[in-house]
Amino acid sequence: MTTLSNTFAALGDPTRFAIVERLLQDGELPAGTLHSVSDLSAPAMSRHLKVLRSAGVVRQRVDKQRRLYSIDPNAMQAINDWAMSYPKFWAKSLDRLDAALKEDR
Amino acid sequence: MTTLSNTFAALGDPTRFAIVERLLQDGELPAGTLHSVSDLSAPAMSRHLKVLRSAGVVRQRVDKQRRLYSIDPNAMQAINDWAMSYPKFWAKSLDRLDAALKEDR
DNA sequence: TCTTTAATTCCACTTTTCGTTAATTAATGC
DNA sequence: GCATTAATTAACGAAAAGTGGAATTAAAGA
Secondary structure (H helix, E strand, C coil): CCCHHHHHHHHCCHHHHHHHHHHHHHCCEEHHHHHHHCCCCHHHHHHHHHHHHHCCCEEEEEECCEEEEEECHHHHHHHHHHHCCCHHHHHHHHHHHHHHHHHHC | CCCHHHHHHHHCCHHHHHHHHHHHHHCCEEHHHHHHHCCCCHHHHHHHHHHHHHCCCEEEEEECCEEEEEECHHHHHHHHHHHCCCHHHHHHHHHHHHHHHHHCC
8 A cells, every 4th residue: 555655755855756747747758768867877767766656656658668657646636635634724725726727717 | 945855755754744644633732742642762753853844844833841843834835836736637636625615614 | 580779677885864872951840 | 959851962773765887678670
């Protein structure tokens, strides 16, 4: 079972957090692309992706000899649900969400 | 400066995550209460609180010889903002928020 | 089949984190 | 002033995480 604390631990490493932001921006990307942009070795990148995968933050899809990675929406959902689960802290969130929605119009 | 990755790192430890949940439930609590409930030594608890503090997750207030800890709402806000910042992942969140608000009526 | 490409696992090493006990700081109350 | 309470910092050892290079697996393509 993947706990939320586990999810946070995965996101707690700056390298992995950067990977996640990249995937949120660009959608699905192969491991190779992710590693070629950073100054990490391929093995290091591979291990980070493994951590993210076993924490349920990213998903892996196999296409020929490539591994395509993308964000698992459930993880984002879980974080959101948790951060929103204490009524005390809702008010501001609702205001901001509202503002963001208006901008989008 | 406190980065979000830093915040996640603080929450990534199961002990610290438990502390945060406790504070979200009960509001402000002294260090002593937090440590007496856990099976950790006082110094260990103190260091966890320090990590949470320097990550901006909790606040410390001094009252006589006690240190009272509470959640810093800005941290929850920051997590929320981040998890909500990618339009792709909004739809479900809005549904859930809506449902939660109805329940509250 | 043989070479190339993509990615992972294995191994040795270093750094960081976490926990305990002991010592320290600081405020309270007799 | 002196003992007590609350919490932190100091010192040290054990465990975990993170890294690069080498070896390995697996598919592609000439």
